Amino acid sequence: MFSRLDINIFILILIPIFFSLSNVDWIYGNLGMTDHWIAYNFFQDFFHEQVINAGQFPYKFTRVSNHLYGYLVHKIFPPIPAYYFYFFSLFYCVVMCFYITIRKLFNKHVAIITSIMLCCYTHFHGPLSFESMYQNYTSMAYFMVSIMFAVLAAKQQRFKLYLFLSGVFYASSIHQLLYIMYLPSLILIYTAINHINNKNPLLESIKWFLLGAITITLIFSAISYIAQGMTFFLFVQFIQTLFFVEATAMDVTYWKPLWKTLWDAKSTWLIYLSSIIGILAILVILLKKKLDDKYCFTCFTLIVSFELALLIHLIQHAFSRTMAMGYDYIIYPLLPFLFITIAVFYSFLSKNTQQTNGNRLVAYALLISILPLVTGITNPIEQKTSNWIYQQTLEIETFFDEKGN
Amino acid sequence: MLSHFKNIKRYLILLPVIFITAMSLINKVSISKDQNVYRWDYKLTYLEDSHHLITEVYDYLKKYDPLFNRLLLMYEGGYRDGTITDEIALHENVIQPKDPALPASSYGEKINYTLIYNAIAGARYFSSLVPVHIRSDLGWQGSLYPYYQGYTFSDIGPDAYSRINYKDTIAILSRVEEKHQQAKETLEKMSISNISSKKLAEIMEKYRNIDDKFEIYSHVFKRIRDSESILSRFTKKYISEILEKVPMKPILTENMIKDMANELKFETIDEQYFSSGSIKFKVTIVKAVMPEYYKKQKRSWDNIECWNFSTTTCLRLSRF
Numbered sequence: 006m007f008s009r010l011d012i013n014i015f016i017l018i019l020i021p022i023f024f025s026l027s028n029v030d031w032i033y034g035n036l037g038m039t040d041h042w043i044a045y046n047f048f049q050d051f052f053h054e055q056v057i058n059a060g061q062f063p064y065k066f067t068r069v070s071n072h073l074y075g076y077l078v079h080k081i082f083p084p085i086p087a088y089y090f091y092f093f094s095l096f097y098c099v100v101m102c103f104y105i106t107i108r109k110l111f112n113k114h115v116a117i118i119t120s121i122m123l124c125c126y127t128h129f130h131g132p133l134s135f136e137s138m139y140q141n142y143t144s145m146a147y148f149m150v151s152i153m154f155a156v157l158a159a160k161q162q163r164f165k166l167y168l169f170l171s172g173v174f175y176a177s178s179i180h181q182l183l184y185i186m187y188l189p190s191l192i193l194i195y196t197a198i199n200h201i202n203n204k205n206p207l208l209e210s211i212k213w214f215l216l217g218a219i220t221i222t223l224i225f226s227a228i229s230y231i232a233q234g235m236t237f238f239l240f241v242q243f244i245q246t247l248f249f250v251e252a253t254a255m256d257v258t259y260w261k262p263l264w265k266t267l268w269d270a271k272s273t274w275l276i277y278l279s280s281i282i283g284i285l286a287i288l289v290i291l292l293k294k295k296l297d298d299k300y301c302f303t304c305f306t307l308i309v310s311f312e313l314a315l316l317i318h319l320i321q322h323a324f325s326r327t328m329a330m331g332y333d334y335i336i337y338p339l340l341p342f343l344f345i346t347i348a349v350f351y352s353f354l355s356k357n358t359q360q361t362n363g364n365r366l367v368a369y370a371l372l373i374s375i376l377p378l379v380t381g382i383t384n385p386i387e388q389k390t391s392n393w394i395y396q397q398t399l400e401i402e403t404f405f406d407e408k409g410n
Numbered sequence: 411m412l413s414h415f416k417n418i419k420r421y422l423i424l425l426p427v428i429f430i431t432a433m434s435l436i437n438k439v440s441i442s443k444d445q446n447v448y449r450w451d452y453k454l455t456y457l458e459d460s461h462h463l464i465t466e467v468y469d470y471l472k473k474y475d476p477l478f479n480r481l482l483l484m485y486e487g488g489y490r491d492g493t494i495t496d497e498i499a500l501h502e503n504v505i506q507p508k509d510p511a512l513p514a515s516s517y518g519e520k521i522n523y524t525l526i527y528n529a530i531a532g533a534r535y536f537s538s539l540v541p542v543h544i545r546s547d548l549g550w551q552g553s554l555y556p557y558y559q560g561y562t563f564s565d566i567g568p569d570a571y572s573r574i575n576y577k578d579t580i581a582i583l584s585r586v587e588e589k590h591q592q593a594k595e596t597l598e599k600m601s602i603s604n605i606s607s608k609k610l611a612e613i614m615e616k617y618r619n620i621d622d623k624f625e626i627y628s629h630v631f632k633r634i635r636d637s638e639s640i641l642s643r644f645t646k647k648y649i650s651e652i653l654e655k656v657p658m659k660p661i662l663t664e665n666m667i668k669d670m671a672n673e674l675k676f677e678t679i680d681e682q683y684f685s686s687g688s689i690k691f692k693v694t695i696v697k698a699v700m701p702e703y704y705k706k707q708k709r710s711w712d713n714i715e716c717w718n719f720s721t722t723t724c725l726r727l728s729r730f
Contacts, residue, residue, distance in 0.1 A: 033457035039532025042464065046478075046533055049468065084465035085458075122430040275433045347426055355423045370427045 041138035172217025459687035
């Protein structure tokens with residue numbers, strides 16, 4: 006029975022429950038950040054026409070897919086249960102879709118280990134202190150679903166349905182415009198995996214993907230029109246983004262060179278390190294001429310898709326001066342590709358792992374990942390940990406603060 | 411010996427897991443101190459209570475202004491010249507951090523009321539958002555005393571008249587009972603009979619100089635319009651539209667301010683306490699009354715159309 010249900014799913018379900026048992030506050034955001042409270046306005050009043058004060062820059066409204074989901078949840082539940090449902094549904098959506106994707110691409114063992122890593126990675130929980138009502142969270146969930154359906158379409162039967170759904174969720178994710186940059190990577194993943202598996206006709210694939218994307222966009226446009234009289238909400242967001250890009254280019258807003266952003270956006274460290282390892286892996290595969298091998302070809306494609314997405318960020322940062330690598334929340338959408346790449350690395354390391362060892366490794370991974378993160382949750386750190394550890398933590402903090410300043 | 415080494419090698423498979431965990435820990439400890447509420451391993455007991463309160467206050471305010479078109483928030487606190495001015499309150503049962511260098515909002519679990527008020531403002535933000543260049547005049551988030559400017563309840567801010575011109579319902583937020591009275595008295599001072607000629611002259615002078623603030627944004631708009639870059643080709647038409655249709659100057663004139671001040675009165679409509687857990691504060695709803703001014707002068711935002719891209723209300727922008 007368990008083999009049919011996949012016991013790994015239960016492990017993943019348990020992880021946030023551990024967090025919650027340790028500290029119920031972990032799902033609540035910092036109050037000082039107003040962006041998620043702005044979204045809350047729409048969770049409550051999405052369909053109230055806010056004519057007079059909608060502003061010249063109705064930027065916030067254009068995250069329709071985020072607001073609509075929040076609105077529906079808040080219509081069904083009272084505020085606090087709605088918040089719980091909203092938060093956990095998105096958390097599980099990202100993690101489960103990631104797990105299924107990696108399981109399809111590699112195997113259960115790689116999938117569970119890397120999913121545990123994703124669950125416990127601090128920046129996954131929201132670089133802006135769990136601003137889960139912010140569109141980052143919903144858009145990543147939609148994008149992860151889109152990747153999952155793209156992989157399923159390349160490996161399973163009924164590819165038309167899967168591609169249609171992939172298009173639906175991709176179009177939902179681009180309400181945070183950053184996800185437009187990842188379309189080449191998504192196409193690359195599908196094309197390559199499809200090439201070595203189903204070999205679905207490409208034109209037909211594009212047709213079904215586009216059909217899904219256009220259908221949902223038309224639905225969102227109609228809903229947006231009914232809600233606030235704004236039909237082409239994505240166009241409005243696009244124009245406004247261009248305006249901000251222009252303003253940034255004119256040094257009106259804040260910008261820093263890439264190397265200086267290392268201290269502002271520490272989530273980039275993992276990205277740069279993975280990118281370097283990824284480039285080395287690409288070179289090894291190319292030099293050893295291993296592209297004919299199915300496994301190597303899959304790894305190669307997945308790493309390239311990550312590098313491509315990162316490259317677009319870097320180009321944007323360097324040439325359009327938009328701080329595309331300068332803030333954790335702008336780098337946040339890269340997480341799906343980052344962890345898919347980490348899954349590639351792990352699959353390579355664990356290539357010959359036996360099932361019995363595999364189970365033991367899952368247990369170790371859980372312990373290693375969760376224990377440090379839950380330490381100190383129940384009480385402030387100076388009460389929970391020994392004085393020595395506390396002093397060390399302070400010293401590390403001071404070190405980083407000095408470096409940061 | 412060799413077999414032992416092989417076992418170690420097998421467990422090196424866990425390297426990526428250890429690596430990610432290490433990165434997580436580094437990320438956690440390396441976030442600068444003033445941001446360390448981001449670290450979710452500290453129990454911030456007030457977060458859930460705050461969430462309760464913010465949602466309750468949101469619903470309460472909606473009763474008085476369903477679309478939040480006319481509502482200003484008046485709350486005090488925040489930072490002035492890098493110093494916390496007010497409304498950063500300690501939880502009654504809290505343990506002071508051992509290290510005095512530790513910030514207010516982390517280990518000691520201080521409750522930051524300003525942040526709660528700011529979140530309430532955020533929850534009704536959109537409805538108070540106005541064109542970006544006019545926002546300079548109106549104030550961030552439609553707050554009468556924006557926290558970042560460090561105003562206190564005892565002082566009439568230089569933009570107070572234009573803010574009340576836009577929005578005439580005021581919600582006073584404070585945990586301190588006396589502060590509500592003080593805020594109401596300060597509002598009363600805006601009436602011509604209560605305001606000193608010196609203060610009025612000061613406000614007028616500042617208002618005259620407000621053109622500079624508008625210039626900041628109109629300058630950007632104009633630079634984009636005149637720029638030859640590729641991106642500008644897309645934005646040019648849009649920017650021209652804004653420059654043509656939305657005024658780039660403060661909308662109130664000196665005479666209008668005097669007319670307002672002539673008959674300005676404030677009525678308290680309602681008062682209510684909100685509490686959850688250890689957090690409690692009061693909201694007072696006050697309405698600005700100036701009937702003759704309204705008759706004589708349509709309020710500034712009534713004169714502006716097409717502030718949004720709504721095709722139902724703004725037919726001239728039908729292509730959007």
